[in-house]
Amino acid sequence: MERRLRDMLVDVLSGLGISAGNIEIEVPKDASHGDFSTPVAMVLSKQLKKSPKMIAEDIKNRISDSNIFDSIEIAGPGFINFRFSKKFIVSQMKELMSGGDRFLTENIGRGKRIQIEFVSANPTGPMHLGHGRGAAVGAALANLLSAAGYSVEKEFYINDAGRQVKMLGHSVFAKYVDELVNKGHSPYDPSWKTGYPFPEDGYRGDYVEELAKEFKDEYGERFVAREFDEVSETVIDFAYRKMLDLIKKDLADFGVHFDTWQSEKEIHEQNEVQQAIDDLRGRGFIYDNDGAVWFKSTEFGDDKDRVVVKNDGDYTYFAPDIAYHRKKILRGFDELIDIWGADHHGYVPRMQAVIQALGHPKDSLKVILVQMVSLLKAGRPVQMSKRAGEFITLREVMDDIGPDTTKFLFLTRRSDSHLEVDIEVAKAQSSENPVYYVQYAHARINSIFAKATENSPQSSAGSRDLTDFNGELFNDEEVKIIKKMLLYPMVFKNAALAREPHRITFYLQEVAGMFHPYYHRHKVVTEDTELTKARLALCYAVKTVLRHGLGILGVTAPEKM
């Protein structure tokens, strides 16, 4: 619907010899201002040195097709308001019904390759709610962009090298030794009776003890008298792999799937970190100073240059990140999207500097920041500390309120707004939750069709063409609902362009908010076969849109509830 109007306006303006840039088309808040409205005449006023109203008149006079519009009015300071004819609305509705995805979506990606990296939780513990939010947003965004014609790859970056996993291994090792020593199983060194020293910044959750037990089951007493450094590789690998398995399981149960899992360790092993630094050096963005190696990120707007190799010869954490992003670029993606916790926002400039230093435009890396999730329990904030092992996991919440509700919760907010989740409320919400409102509309429609089939099997969906109905029978309320359905392509396109899946969520709530009252007021399946056909068609259109939208969000569209 919006597409048709846009094409028309572009034609008209070029007919008037005006090269219009981006024509704004909007849905007026006030229905008396028509179905669509454009301020384009006002925007052009300065450039053309004519009054907005005169320009609006010129545009209006050039639009000839009266079958499409009931009225075109010039209002206010120069808005042009369009109201579509019922005939056009119905014809569009039929296209929606038969066209499916082709009608609902728009191919704005044209096969461009996008990689979305998200979650990438350190394999040092279970995922918390913040990770869940990232997972929900990333997966929905991937669905959205891939429906919009992009070729999307979803990647999880595994931080399996470096300090964090080492610390996990160390923590597990300490618990492992303790476990054996406490049970008198240490035949080697009596001095350890006091226990193996637990690392200062070690991980302390219950899961660490669990890992220690599993490690003991696997390796017995073999390592009990050793120093951590001697056996670190075995312990670290064992621990983080277990954690990674857990993360994978949680994600799978959450309904989030990845195409690729990139290991940081592998990047080191392939010598890609050094290659990346050499590459940047070759491009003139690396220099040596004070015994360290620096990246000239200030060249691209960062606050200060960043060290990549410390004067003790070790890489900083930043170095493998450079290599990782270089690798992404070398793999030929047209656009990279990173979804990070908002606490990492300080790294955006330096990462974009890397992208530019490697010869790519700044905006070929888009970083979406997902704000932290703060937890409340019955209105009181819950303090969370990963170190102390006190935090609410995604698993707990997901098991309590279900993956659909959890995802919906995360997708009803802009990703960069702070999110408060009250565990008690979220649990209690189980039957008064927005997600059910939307899903229920879908399930209801399904049972209407079941009823229709029961009444008259030969005229049920599937056995006849649902688009065969008389659109003149629609009342005002029905036309309003149909118009709302016809807005889906625009909402979809704008959500994809803005990379903001939450727009779909809000739209779906509005759709359900129109359908439930309608359902209550009007019986769909009646003795009047013609009216029934028309209303079933409307239901089908609503169902089509709900299904598609929920699909983007990664939320199920149940047939029954």
Added chain:
RNA sequence: GCGCCUGUAGCUCAGUUGGAUAGAGCAACUGCCUUCUAAGCAGUGGGCCAGGGGUUCGAAUCCCUUCAGGCGCGCCA
């Protein structure tokens, strides 16, 4: 001290990238199940868009400033 994010109804949040008279959902109160599902419907109340200045035909939206909250500012990861 510097930078980023946020500030909209009692609460949680939208607000179509600068559009016309500011929107939902919870919570509160009042009604509605002999019907294609009451996880629903109908109704009521609720606002200095944190404050101030500016930009223009037009500002919750852009700029400046003040205030409040969060986060980040290492040759830590």
